[in-house]
Amino acid sequence: MSAFLGMPAYAPRGVGHLRGDEPFPAAARHALGDAQLRRNLTKATTTIRAKRASVVAELPDWEELRAAGHSIKTATLRDLDQHLERLESEVTANGGVVHWARDAGDANAIVTRLVRATGATEVVKIKSMVTDEIGLNGALAAAGIAAYETDLAELIVQLGHDRPSHILVPAIHRNRAEIRDIFLREMPDVEPGLTDEPAALAEAARRHLRRKFLTATVGISGVNFAIAETGTLCVLESEGNGRMCLTLPQTLITVMGIEKVIPTWADLGVFLQLLPRSSTGERMNPYTSMWTGVTPGDGPQTFHLILVDNGRTAALADPAGRPALHCIRCSACLNVCPVYERTGGHAYGSVYPGPIGAVLSPQLTGIEENASLPYASSLCGACYDACPVKTNIPELLVHLRARHVEEARAAKRVPSAEAITMAAASWVMSSPGRFRAAQRAGRAGRLVSRAGRIGSLPPPLAAWTRTRDAPEPPRQTFRQWWRAERGDLR
Amino acid sequence: MRIALFATCLADTLFPDVPRATVTVLERLGHEVVFPLDQTCCGQMHVNTGYQRNALPLISRYVETFEPYEVIVAPSGSCVGSIAHQHAMVARRHGDERLAQRAAAVARRTYELSQLLVDVLGVENVGAHYPHRVAYHPTCHSLRLLRVGDRPLRLLRRVSGIDLVPLPDAEVCCGFGGTFALKNSDVSTAMLADKMRNVLSTGAEVCTAGDSSCLMHIGGGLSRLRAGVRTLHLAEILAST
Numbered sequence: 043m044s045a046f047l048g049m050p051a052y053a054p055r056g057v058g059h060l061r062g063d064e065p066f067p068a069a070a071r072h073a074l075g076d077a078q079l080r081r082n083l084t085k086a087t088t089t090i091r092a093k094r095a096s097v098v099a100e101l102p103d104w105e106e107l108r109a110a111g112h113s114i115k116t117a118t119l120r121d122l123d124q125h126l127e128r129l130e131s132e133v134t135a136n137g138g139v140v141h142w143a144r145d146a147g148d149a150n151a152i153v154t155r156l157v158r159a160t161g162a163t164e165v166v167k168i169k170s171m172v173t174d175e176i177g178l179n180g181a182l183a184a185a186g187i188a189a190y191e192t193d194l195a196e197l198i199v200q201l202g203h204d205r206p207s208h209i210l211v212p213a214i215h216r217n218r219a220e221i222r223d224i225f226l227r228e229m230p231d232v233e234p235g236l237t238d239e240p241a242a243l244a245e246a247a248r249r250h251l252r253r254k255f256l257t258a259t260v261g262i263s264g265v266n267f268a269i270a271e272t273g274t275l276c277v278l279e280s281e282g283n284g285r286m287c288l289t290l291p292q293t294l295i296t297v298m299g300i301e302k303v304i305p306t307w308a309d310l311g312v313f314l315q316l317l318p319r320s321s322t323g324e325r326m327n328p329y330t331s332m333w334t335g336v337t338p339g340d341g342p343q344t345f346h347l348i349l350v351d352n353g354r355t356a357a358l359a360d361p362a363g364r365p366a367l368h369c370i371r372c373s374a375c376l377n378v379c380p381v382y383e384r385t386g387g388h389a390y391g392s393v394y395p396g397p398i399g400a401v402l403s404p405q406l407t408g409i410e411e412n413a414s415l416p417y418a419s420s421l422c423g424a425c426y427d428a429c430p431v432k433t434n435i436p437e438l439l440v441h442l443r444a445r446h447v448e449e450a451r452a453a454k455r456v457p458s459a460e461a462i463t464m465a466a467a468s469w470v471m472s473s474p475g476r477f478r479a480a481q482r483a484g485r486a487g488r489l490v491s492r493a494g495r496i497g498s499l500p501p502p503l504a505a506w507t508r509t510r511d512a513p514e515p516p517r518q519t520f521r522q523w524w525r526a527e528r529g530d531l532r
Numbered sequence: 533m534r535i536a537l538f539a540t541c542l543a544d545t546l547f548p549d550v551p552r553a554t555v556t557v558l559e560r561l562g563h564e565v566v567f568p569l570d571q572t573c574c575g576q577m578h579v580n581t582g583y584q585r586n587a588l589p590l591i592s593r594y595v596e597t598f599e600p601y602e603v604i605v606a607p608s609g610s611c612v613g614s615i616a617h618q619h620a621m622v623a624r625r626h627g628d629e630r631l632a633q634r635a636a637a638v639a640r641r642t643y644e645l646s647q648l649l650v651d652v653l654g655v656e657n658v659g660a661h662y663p664h665r666v667a668y669h670p671t672c673h674s675l676r677l678l679r680v681g682d683r684p685l686r687l688l689r690r691v692s693g694i695d696l697v698p699l700p701d702a703e704v705c706c707g708f709g710g711t712f713a714l715k716n717s718d719v720s721t722a723m724l725a726d727k728m729r730n731v732l733s734t735g736a737e738v739c740t741a742g743d744s745s746c747l748m749h750i751g752g753g754l755s756r757l758r759a760g761v762r763t764l765h766l767a768e769i770l771a772s773t
Contacts (some may be wrong), residue, residue, distance in 0.1 A: 071718045362625075380705045384722045418716060420709025420723070421580060423676035440618070443582030444625075464578055468586035471541065471573040472593055481545050495755050505717040510724070510752030513546050520539045520548035524567045 050355035051145065052408040058146035058177040058352070059205070060407050062391015065414035069389040070381075079215050083386050086214045090377045093323025094428075100325070101315070110312045111431040115368035118304055119358060125270040125303045126349060132273025136335025138345040149350045150181035153262065153295055156346055157187050160293050162260045168277060168284040169193030170264025171371055172299045172350055174206060174393040178262070189262065190254045192283040194247050201228035207387030207395065209373040210321050215386050218243060251283060261287035261342065265298045266370070267313060268347075271306050274334040275347070278317060278327045288331050294342035300349050301358075301367040313370060316430035320372035353406030362441045366401040368431045373398075375425035375435060381418060390415060397425035401438040409446045416442035463502070478521065487515040533653070534564045536601035538594075538642070540611045540744070541573035543765075547744045553771035554607045554645060557658055560771075570597045575622075576614035581711045584622045588631075591619045595635050603652065604642040607767045609674025609742045612644040617677055644674060645767055646683040646742060656686050662772040663693035667736035669727070669750065671743040672705050684742055684766055691769060697734045701726070708749035724753045731761060742766045 053060050062069055073079060098104050118125055130140045143149035157165060165182065167173065167189050179189045179200075191200040198213040199206050202224045206212030213221070222238040229250050236246055263284065267276040275296060277284050288294060304310060318327040336345045357367055376382045376396030387395030392403035392412065400419055404412035416439050425435040451461070470476045490496055491514035499507045506512060518526070535558055539551035555565045575590030594615065598604050606612050619635035649655050668688060674680045688696050707713065707723025727750055731739045739754070741747050744765055751763035 067716050067718065070716065074718050074722050380707070380723050381716075381719050384719055416582075417712065418719075420672070420705050420707060420712045420720070422672035422705035422709070424672075424703075424705070427676060437617075437621075440580055440582075443580070444584045445582075447582035448585075460581075461583070464581060464583040464586050468575075468578060468583070468589060471575075472589035474570050474572055477541070477572045484545060497756075502714055505714040506752070508717060509721040509756065510749065511755040512752060513748060515546060516548050518548060520544040520551045521567070521569065523548055523552060525569075528567070 050351070050359055051353070052356050052411075053353035053406045054145050054147060055411070057150065057181075058175055060175060060353075060392045060394075060403050061411055062389075064391075066389055066391070066418040067414060069391065070385040070418070073385040073389045078217070079386055080384065082215055082217045083383055085217075086211065087377045087383045090323055094320060094374060094377065097319045097323050097325055101319070107312060107315055108430055108432045111316050111370075112368065112433070114304060114309045114312060115431050116365075118309075119301065119364060119367055122300065122303070122358065125305055126300055128270040128305075129268055129273055129303050130349075132270065133335055133347050134273075136273050138273070138335040138347055141346060141348045143348050143350045143352070145352045146176035146350070149176050149297060149348055149352070150178055152348055153178060153297065154181055154185045154187070156293075156295055157182065157260055158185065160260055160344075162187070162258070162293075164188045164190065164254070164258055165260040165262050166190050166192050166254050166258040166287045166291065167196075168261070168263040168287045169196045169212075169279070170262070170297065171209060171393060172264050172297050173262065175299075176297070176350065176352060178297070190251075190258070192251050192254065192287055193279070194244065194281060194283070197247055197251070198224060201225070205388060206393060208376060209371050209394065209396070209398075211373075215388070255283075255286045255290055258291050260293045260295065261291035263287060263294065263296045265296055265302055266317065267310055268298055268303045269305075269307055269310055270303050272334055274307075274332050276310065276330065276332045278314075279329045279331075280322060280327055282329050285329050285331050288333065289341045291342055293344040293346075294333075295346045295348070297348045297350060300351055300354050317370055317372050320374040320428070320430040356408075357402070357405035360405070360445075363401070363405050363438060363445070365433045366398065366405055366438055368433050369398050369402065370431060372430055374428040374430060378424040378428045379419075380422060380424070381420065390418065397435045397439075398433070401435055401442060404442055404446075409442060409449060413446055416446060459502075481519045481521075485515045485517075487512075488517075491515075533603060534566065534601070535648070536598055536604045537565050537567050538571055538574075538598065538604055538606040538611070539567065540606055540608045542748070543607060543744045546748070547765065550607050550744050550765040550767050553765065553767040554605065556771040557649075557660075557767060558605070560659060561653065561655060563653070566601070568597045568601070574611045574614050574619075576611060576618065577710055579614065579618050579622055584625060587622055588626055588628070591622060591635060592631060594619070595631065595638050598638050598642070599634065602641060603648070604638070605645055605648045606642065607645045607742070607765060608744065609644045609671050609678050609680060610745055612642055612647075613673035613677035615639045615642050644678055644680060644742060646674075646680050646687055647678065649687060650683040657690040658687065658770045660691040660770045660772050661693050662691050662769045663695075664738050665695040665697055665734075665736045666738045666740055666769065667697050667699040667731055667734045668702070668766075669699055669706065669731070669739055669741040669746065670702055671741050671746045674742045675703060680742070687766070687770060688740070691772075694769070697736055699734055699739075700730045702730075706746050706750050708746045710745070713749060720749075721753075724749060728753050728757065728759065732759060737761060738769075739763050740766050740769055
């Protein structure tokens with residue numbers, strides 16, 4: 043049989059949270075004007091950066107660990123199909139049921155059907171990026187099933203009718219005074235005298251969540267790692283609320299992106315060293331839960347694993363873009379990114395914000411649908427240095443910008459003003475004679491300068507002079523000086 | 533040593549004192565500087581904005597112009613970073629393996645100024661005198677693409693009379709980022725505001741760096757605020773006597 047399968051599908055529109063309402067520059071402008079948000083973000087990212095730097099510095103073999111993480115991910119994705127099939131057969135052999143979901147719509151439908159089959163109208167959830175990505179909570183709500191987030195930060199986001207703004211600390215944009223207000227407004231069982239002391243806030247959340255843990259019959263989780271050789275799934279967390287969700291309900295439904303599989307337990311050893319230090323700045327996270335299928339008389343007696351594509355094989359199909367799938371969701375790149383620190387996560391539109399979001403979201407949705415994201419970076423390179431699996435994010439950004447331009451060029455008859463400018467600049471710069479002529483023409487800028495500075499330029503340079511002066515072109519270019527002083531001789 | 537100067541299109545056109553200062557420093561140290569007149573631009577703006585196809589003729593031009601020279605210097609970490617990390621990659625992406633190999637060979641002989649001085653010429657004291665309070669901003673591409681490390685600071689510390697003050701959060705980007713400064717002008721400006729706040733906090737008269745582009749950004753902001761702080765390229769301080 044031979045069939046042309048074509049390009050793998052992108053994540054579909056209208057379901058899930060991979061696309062924003064407006065392009066990054068416009069969304070960023072709103073965020074930049076929020077002084078409270080800027081303060082919250084600076085404080086939080088500065089704190090995490092310092093913690094991460096100090097625990098990373100403790101390990102003499104940190105660079106070797108990063109290289110190992112990179113190699114494992116590269117090799118795994120090369121044979122992803124085989125690792126996934128191994129995972130499926132091991133999970134099945136251990137009493138779990140594996141489902142394959144082509145996209146967000148498929149995954150939501152499968153989870154909804156599974157929950158309905160139990161008769162439950164409430165589920166408890168562990169913090170999970172992929173369930174945010176596919177918009178699971180909304181899909182469940184539409185089916186009359188209430189999903190309760192049990193991670194403290196996700197709970198704050200959920201109670202605040204808000205969206206997550208960070209991969210690890212989704213409520214990073216909130217300070218404790220704002221959290222207290224949300225709890226007082228949204229928690230029916232909260233003490234009216236609640237203060238904004240962290241311990242008091244945590245205690246309020248603990249009491250609120252405990253009732254949910256004791257009554258829920260279905261738990262929903264994501265995974266950090268899925269070990270193919272034994273079919274073992276692994277979740278890392280700080281609070282222990284995840285452990286409750288994984289052990290108390292009768293039914294456990296786990297949703298994972300297909301790139302989360304790793305071949306062996308030896309591989310896990312590398313990532314257990316890389317992830318906590320990179321994400322929370324801890325040597326080891328407080329809770330690491332692992333389970334393999336079901337165990338009679340212990341924990342959930344029904345276990346379903348849903349493997350979600352939702353654009354991942356499309357990303358896999360581009361070898362240069364593929365390293366975005368290496369991400370282990372530590373969020374170190376967000377915390378060191380000078381753009382993220384100033385805009386926060388909402389400006390990126392997708393549940394995956396920051397540098398990794400800027401290279402992942404456009405590949406999952408198709409670049410045209412997140413076209414502003416690859417440009418949402420000054421290419422400063424801080425993310426690459428921080429990435430525990432050594433993903434060269436700046437190089438990926440440059441690659442995706444090229445793909446965006448090339449796809450636009452292929453699709454449109456009329457080139458954009460930018461494309462015309464770039465082609466003209468290339469034509470000028472490819473000839474020394476034309477370049478000299480352009481330099482002479484540019485000296486007209488001296489006519490509009492005052493006291494050696496230019497305060498206003500026409501578009502597209504107006505965006506520069508809105509906030510910065512431009513330099514006055516000099517009387518003589520360097521090459522004119524050189525010819526005058528040294529002649530044409532080299 | 534005979535050294536070919538790549539002035540960079542930006543400095544050639546807008547900041548001619550920077551390549552002139554580069555010539556001054558190298559000649560003072562007894563080296564011969566040549567300026568191949570066929571040079572134009574490294575093509576980084578095109579590559580980083582997504583227009584790789586339009587960058588190809590510029591990459592070819594760079595390679596053809598500088599291929600005959602053993603040692604090439606540019607007073608820019610960013611342009612040298614692009615030459616080192618992008619030229620061969622772009623050529624290869626467009627199926628020109630021969631250009632990729634030639635570009636890689638020329639890139640290996642292309643140095644940023646502080647790399648050339650410290651690593652190739654083995655000099656830290658270039659005989660400069662500059663009696664002013666100076667803050668040094670390590671530009672992102674010199675720091676993270678080229679890994680120049682403390683080479684520029686080692687050169688600055690040997691300048692007589694200089695009052696070199698540490699810049700808080702020095703390694704954070706100034707927000708330039710090429711066309712990022714236009715496409716994401718608001719975020720760029722927010723980053724610039726923090727950089728300027730840190731520069732001003734040092735009480736420095738001069739903010740220096742190894743890239744005219746980043747200095748154009750920081751200097752453009754300081755000028756707009758009438759802050760009374762100047763920007764000056766590393767080469768210009770090293771050329772002062």
